[in-house]
Amino acid sequence: MKLLMVGARADGHAHVVLDAIVEDGTHEIVGLADDNPALWGQGVLGLPVLGDVAAAAQSLERLGITGAVIAVGDAAARCRLAAACRDLGLVLPPVIHPAAYVSRYAQVGEGAFIGAGAQVLPGAVVGELARVMAAGVVSHHASVGRGATIGPNATLCGRSRVGERAFIGAGAVVLPEICVGNEAVVGAGAVVTKEVPSGLTVVGVPARAVDWKP
Ligand SMILES: CC(C)(COP(=O)(O)OP(=O)(O)OC[C@H]1O[C@@H](n2cnc3c(N)ncnc32)[C@H](O)[C@@H]1OP(=O)(O)O)[C@@H](O)C(=O)NCCC(=O)NCCS
Structure with missing residues (x-):
């Protein structure tokens, strides 16, 4: 599928998403949009940066674009931009780096991102527009809410739950069955007990x- 990538920050999440899509080879990014x-x-x-999403909409048919990927770190912006793309009729496939492990018994929602070396184990649920960054672990039956981020090398232990748009910093650990609320932030290296x-x-x-407040 030909994709519009929303988010064109060359030194940010966009480069990580582009890398995963190129390595995987299932989809092709043919244009970028950015505010x-x-x-x-x-x-x-x-x-090419085609403009913002509204401007890029003029080029979708010409470029054969039928899907979008939202490569923006801010969770609220990611959700807003995804809605704008859906309004244009674009689908939001999940992006999974080929070096990630995703169990066949796990669920990964539309527009979710799973980075290199990440592991999503049986019974785990990664919500739509959520991100599991490089080497992040979503252990068995753990869940990641819509738009949440699990930072690099962070671990959600079995049956733990992370709410919508929450952010789990790099290397943090959420112990088994513990809940992290919506829009909460867990600092890098923390152990949530x-x-x-x-x-x-x-x-x-x-x-x-x-x-x-961050
Ligand atoms: C927790 C966090 C969000 C706070 O950010 P912030 O509001 O900008 O906070 P500041 O950097 O101003 O730090 C405030 C204080 O908390 C301390 N602090 C910050 N992060 C900390 C952490 N992870 N663990 C322990 N203490 C921390 C600082 O040393 C500082 O202490 P001081 O007031 O005694 O000097 C941030 O530090 C963090 O851990 N972010 C995670 C980043 C990450 O993992 N990104 C993944 C990339 S995808």
């Missing part, structure tokens, strides 16, 4: 709430 006007009409990562309420930021070992 940053400075990029419009430029070539980024060897691909008890429930994290929605919207809270926790850091450290064991993870404790902090009084600042």
Whole structure:
């Protein structure tokens, strides 16, 4: 399928998503869209930036584009841009790096991203537009909410649950059966031993709430 990639930051998530799609070979990115006007009409990562999503819509038929991938780190923006692409009739296939392991007994939602070396084990659910970054582990029967991010090398132990648009930092561990609420943030390297309420930021070992907002 020919794809529009939304998000054209050459030194950001877009390059990681492009790499996974090229290595996998199932889909082909033929154009980029980005909200940053400075990029419009430029070539980024060897691909043309067609404008924002509304402008790129004018080129979909000409380029044979029927799908989109949202390569934007901010969870709320990712969900908003996905809705805009769906309104244009584009489908959002999951992107799974060929060096990831995804069990046949796991579920991966539309528009989700699974990076190189990640593992998604039996019974796990990765929600739509969620991201499991390089070497992240979603252990058996754990779940990742819509739009959430599991950072590089982070581990969700068995039956743990991460809420919508939550962010689990690099190398953090969420212990078995523990829930992390919607839009909560777990700092890099933290070990989460008890429930994290929605919207809270926790850091450290064991993870404790902090009084600042990222
Ligand atoms: C927790 C986090 C979100 C806080 O970010 P922030 O609000 O910008 O916080 P700051 O960098 O201003 O740090 C505030 C304080 O918390 C401490 N702190 C920050 N992150 C910490 C962490 N992961 N563990 C322990 N302490 C941490 C800082 O040392 C600082 O302490 P101080 O006030 O005594 O100097 C961030 O540090 C983090 O861990 N992000 C994860 C990044 C990541 O893993 N990305 C994956 C890439 S895909």
